[in-house]
Amino acid sequence: MAKYSFEFKTNVVQAYLNGEGSYGYLAKKYGIPRSEQVHRWVKSYENMGNEGLIRSEKKENYSFDFKLHVVELYLTTEASYQELALSIGMNNPPLITKWVNDFRIAGPDALRSKRKGRKRTMNKPKTTSTDTLDPSNHNEKYIKQLEDELLKLKIENAYLKELRRLRLEGIPQNKKRESSIVSEDPFKLKDILAITGFPKATYMYWQKRFDKENPNQELEEKILEIRKNNKDFGYRRIYGELKKQGLVVNKKRVQRIIQKLGLQVTSFTRKSRKYSSYKGKVGKVAPNRIHRRFETCVLHQKIVTDTSEFKYYEVDKKGKMHIKKLYLDPFMDLCNREIISYSISQRPSAVSIMQALNKAIEITTNCKYRRTFHSDQGWAYQMKAYTHTLKENKIFQSMSRKGNCHDNSVMENFFGIMKQEMYYGEVYYSYEELKLAIENYIKYYNERRIKEKLGWMSPVEYRHTLLAA
The missing domain is CATH 3.30.420.10 (Ribonuclease H-like superfamily/Ribonuclease H)
Structure with a gap:
């Protein structure tokens, strides 16, 4: 992407504010590839002044709490990346896009700062393995090591059994509020997380979210009712029907809910038309008066x-x-x-x-x-x-x-x-x-x-x- 100076951006923004042309016209005039870039500069200037046009050379560090707050704002509101960046005083909407994508892929832990440099290699333990350990000289250490191995095997066994039970019963794992380990033996949370490799922050984050009610429950019921009466309505027509009912909702939100509920229309497939009424010139052929002008505002014309x-x-x-x-x-x-x-x-x-x-x-x-x-x-x-x-x-x-x-x-x-x-x-x-x-x-x-x-x-x-x- 080309870098533009502060003076260049200021000239383009002032040209728009003086009414010299639209975003597209100014983009062509000043050799800017996309008109959205001009729109972004104007909005940044209107909200933040000259600071919105200055490209910061130093890389700002944002805290984990700030990143998580911004991601939750985007997921719970209908604001775009551009609008959200302007509202919180950021001049880098693509950075918010990266945070949201990382969060959707790996959860909250993806927002934490990573340590720079090469990862430190773990020093090999000086103690010998269980195969070469002498039980007579290291009796207590040997017993402790066997107990740890036994605990690990028990947790793994219980974990695999619970996964198999969930698959057989068809219970969604994200709807279970209790621990996913069902066993007669009590296990500590730290041991379970250590064996499964599940970050504790992610575990606590989703544990809190399980108690929240579904914010789309009412909207999902209305969508199911519309789809019941119109089996071939896709998300666009369902969005239009909701709009007719006076419900203001984003089209992409309706699309996500339909994908979640599995209501995609499957009846549309490519088929060829077999019948042809053309048999050559058997009478008088009229000229083409429509010329593909299929729009008219007059009924029956x-x-x-x-x-x-x-x-x-x-x-x-x-x-x-x-x-x-x-x-x-x-x-x-x-x-x-x-x-x-x-x-x-x-x-x-x-x-x-x-x-x-x-x-x-x-x-x-x-x-x-x-x-x-x-x-x-x-x-x-x-x-x-x-x-x-x-x-x-x-x-x-x-x-x-x-x-x-x-x-x-x-x-x-x-x-x-x-x-x-x-x-x-x-x-x-x-x-x-x-x-x-x-x-x-x-x-x-x-x-x-x-x-x-x-x-x-x-x-x-x-x-x-x-x-x-």
Whole structure:
């Protein structure tokens, strides 16, 4: 990392305070690699004055109690490293990062100061080993040494038995408040710690923490309740749902709790789309009027559609299983990503698509601007009945470029999300069962599945908000 002089930092900070530009603009102007560096200088100057811009040449030594206090402040508050460093008068946020990482890996003992230089080697004991010790000349020492060896073996044996018991019973070790050594023989704490190599400070630290209540208990219960009603909500949507309920919480905190509770979503896997409705140029191909401009603030102005294939299994009278197919033709409003109409059939047919089209046209008649219906170059969207119906209702027809799925990526994304949340990993044994599952999901998608782009509202909620404005 480049070192900058005090005068250089002062010039950059004064330029920002005088309103000469943003962090990014000043970073480019003065040749600073990252705009975050400018932001850090400004905040340090606002909180500490000129001292915040002076780089200390001498290495400051911080006590163990101070380090532990800073780490506990970071773990118990939602402040960032930068904010915490400024609040306690430090000009070195990366040092706090190192303390927190060391603490998470090795506990409080990692914060203690290490002695400089090479480690002193232990002098070899002048006494002989048990193999060469003469019992007749050193009777008392010999007995004491045997007693120490026996005590060590007893503690190790009891320790291993307790670990095995905990594994078999499935009891988390960090929830046991009593000593982890269960044995008929009483052992002193100093002997146990000496044999296991466990630092006493770490032992006492965690002994005190066992008596503390879980600060996230209420939040964990709310997360479990949300996940129970929405099995495919990841930490982002759970965070959005908590925000809708008026609970202010950090997104990373929600992610840590979900990882702790093992609630990660596992239904999302990569799958390929099998069905293709493209059969060449069988009619008139419309130009691409959308040009990937998928955003609009007007309801029912831009509508996209496509067809997707689903599979289910049927068993005949002879007990043989056959693979059957179901086809879904939805129409989506790009304003709020709501499925305004759809049709389901056992084969790709013009009748099914025209039914969904007529319903979509009827729903979107209240649009005060001329509508645009976008699709790919599938055979159904090139047929005369489809194009003639759009012309009769004064609707622009738009088509993706040949073989380019990105021109209709919003619809493709909907199919991907839908199949990952209700289709992949599930087996359906009848047309009616699969059809009911699709209908229930579309209702759930429209009315209950929240989106960050919609301000953590569902498509229907967002539509009501626009109409009420």
